[in-house]
Amino acid sequence: MSTYPHGLTADASFEITRPNVPTLDAILGHAFKALDHGFVRVIDYMGDDAAVVQMARVSYGEGTETPSDDERLIRYLMRHWHTSPFEGCEIKLHVKLPIFVARQWIRHRTANVNEYSGRYSVMSDKFYVPSGSVLAPQSKSNKQGREGGYSESDKDVLTRCLTDTMKEGHEAYRAMIEVDGYDLARELARTVLPLSTYTEFYWKIDLHNLLHFLRLRADSHAQYEIRAYADIIQALVEMWTPATYRAWVDYRRDAVTFSRMEMEALRKWIAATYPTDPEYGGSGPVDLLEGVSDRERKEFIARFAG
Template identity: 50%
Template structure:
């Protein structure tokens, strides 16, 4: 972030306001502060609503006497998470300011359950900032996953790729600036000139979402199979959410991030294995891909 942006954030944090609404002490520590991600990106909390108590309060209104068997808030939250009762989690919301590469934003925007307002390159000029991967993050195409990475690039090939990424990004932005310049020419409209910019240029947006849909986002994007460049944002957000709603996050971590879902065939295979039967892919009724994923869960 620029020194001006940092000064603005510190000024906001230095001027707290009294409130009668529910406050999460863990989240208060994150308000406005930018958590750096990648080489130029960040995530920062602009506002939030609710806490763990908001979840249980909504659940008890919804289920009434049915919750009397649940002895405490933690137990109730774990029950809700375990049985996929999502509505009470929608009572909490968060608004984030995110700076991210455009190609990451295009993955992120597929989660259509949030409110988004993005920096507009139609009337504003994008900064000369590009995501350039660390050499360790350059990898070849995976031979088993069409949308994943395989072995790391090394030596001259890795150096050549990094040089091209830097050169192409710089050249595209130079031409962008030249096209919109009005010195000695009319200057191309910004909404047209932006088409020349690479997908690794940084954009920014405000992203507001309820906790239920945020958990869905994190379950997919904090997963080891997610692309690294979006996963690091999800991991930064996980730390924020863990401080905001610790009971809900613990349940989410246990049942979603750390849990596993089995098909009916998978459950049947586990039962057969527990009885001492030797089960193979050929006798499981699963495809090779299903069996590989199943064994990834049950094979210690």
């Protein structure tokens, strides 16, 4: 037994080393460029793939013993929606992004955020101007999206309009806080700034909720500007927890789900196509499942057995 400050005593025979991921350690603090003036950088992290397994082992007793066993367990957890083991890993990011992207981002309320304050500090003079390649008209079928394109001349007109309007807002802001005789409070002067103005925040989130963020924001239907950040974070997660990332790609990002009605239709189709096989297995569609474990094959068959 060892004695520590404040009268604490502890058994010092059990030592725990802090998990470290060399690939992530090598890029801590490096700013990965996003859009025209933004970036994402990793500030700190806690845990790795082994930490996910360790969290699950609370229920498994001795648990697994090899890296391959670890990955199989991670895939099982992901496949069956056991989310709490992934909550044991956390990452802290420093993000610079336009205000309108930050307002989309903050809708993910399962994180800890501290944002640059326009009340205490002078706001950035950087603002996001979309490149001509991402300018598009309002979608006719999607109220929150864009589709189609413009001629080069129209792109030039729109780019000038956007840039000039944003500059006017920034110039008015600087004038009101800097000109002698006005010295308007920053908390009021900032109201003239466009939503394209860049802000910054520290964002700390656990791995489970980060993967949910990526499933929505790295999707092809997400707005281009937030997707630019999500793509960077997706690459960082692959560096940080590669086994978890692979499982997430297979069972979440690139997977699909079916409604009850769709499942009924699939059962009828399979039963009609393979009438001599009551479990819809054998020489039927299960043989098309290359690269999956026997356990996953059985789970697949069970879904269609009703």
